[in-house]
Amino acid sequence: MTISAVRTRHARVSVADAVRHTWVVTKRNVLRNARLPQLLFFATVQPVMFLLLFTYVFGGAIPIPGLEYINYLIPGILMQSAMFGAMQTSLGLTEDLKAGIIDRFRSLPMARSAVLAGRTISDLLRNVFVTTLMLGVGTLIGFRTQAGAFKLIGGVALALGFGYAFSWVAACIGLAVKSPEAAQTAGFLPIFPLTFASSVFVPTLTMPDWLRGFAENQPVTTLTNSIRGLVLGDDVLAFIAPGKDLGVLVRTSLLWMVAIIVVFAPIAVRLYRKAVG
Numbered sequence: 001m002t003i004s005a006v007r008t009r010h011a012r013v014s015v016a017d018a019v020r021h022t023w024v025v026t027k028r029n030v031l032r033n034a035r036l037p038q039l040l041f042f043a044t045v046q047p048v049m050f051l052l053l054f055t056y057v058f059g060g061a062i063p064i065p066g067l068e069y070i071n072y073l074i075p076g077i078l079m080q081s082a083m084f085g086a087m088q089t090s091l092g093l094t095e096d097l098k099a100g101i102i103d104r105f106r107s108l109p110m111a112r113s114a115v116l117a118g119r120t121i122s123d124l125l126r127n128v129f130v131t132t133l134m135l136g137v138g139t140l141i142g143f144r145t146q147a148g149a150f151k152l153i154g155g156v157a158l159a160l161g162f163g164y165a166f167s168w169v170a171a172c173i174g175l176a177v178k179s180p181e182a183a184q185t186a187g188f189l190p191i192f193p194l195t196f197a198s199s200v201f202v203p204t205l206t207m208p209d210w211l212r213g214f215a216e217n218q219p220v221t222t223l224t225n226s227i228r229g230l231v232l233g234d235d236v237l238a239f240i241a242p243g244k245d246l247g248v249l250v251r252t253s254l255l256w257m258v259a260i261i262v263v264f265a266p267i268a269v270r271l272y273r274k275a276v277g
Contacts, residue, residue, distance in 0.1 A: 025118025082163030090174030
């Protein structure tokens with residue numbers, strides 16, 4: 001079959017077919033993770049190490065007014081875990097490109113959108129597993145929600161939603177560098193400033209003014225404080241984010257997620273089309 005014929009068949013793919021193809025690609029990626037348990041192991045060991053290190057090594061040196069540090073830390077760790085999990089999108093895409101899997105997909109009469117959508121959804125599902133594990137470990141070492149199960153689920157959903165949105169950023173990085181080694185290094189460039197210059201580990205009130213302005217107005221801080229307000233009760237915001245309203249924080253968090261997807265999903269699609277020709 002010629003390339004032009006393949007492209008013609010791609011053009012005739014319906015929405016229902018695109019959804020079905022996305023499910024098939026998602027299932028393929030999930031099964032691959034299940035058959036390579038070391039992928040899940042290394043995806044979970046890093047956030048667990050961060051949780052234990054910050055709780056037992058740094059926790060005693062970081063006082064949080066009105067809160068035990070473990071309760072302050074868990075919402076931030078959920079955000080960090082979601083972002084680190086999202087970076088697997090870039091690694092997965094570059095590995096498939098390098099192994100020629102994408103070329104095989106290209107030769108099939110399937111929706112091109114299914115490759116990117118299937119990858120991001122499968123990484124979201126893996127983040128669900130990692131987040132559940134982190135909550136379990138956190139509970140074992142002292143974390144307790146103070147606002148009920150419904151709001152806890154809402155907080156977890158915010159973390160997972162941001163992780164999914166950030167997967168599209170990761171997809172752009174992976175498709176731009178086209179090498180697993182480069183993708184792994186490049187992925188840390190946005191993650192480290194967004195994670196450590198935020199309220200994930202320490203209150204932004206302790207930061208110098210020039211850094212605090214950035215930290216308080218970037219998406220990770222907004223999402224993390226939203227999760228804290230949901231999980232621990234909105235009264236804790238008086239200590240960690242004075243003047244912030246929980247409803248406003250949640251709405252702003254949702255806007256950040258939508259904005260990231262709206263900006264980076266089209267870029268990822270263009271980069272993918274350029275990569276596969």
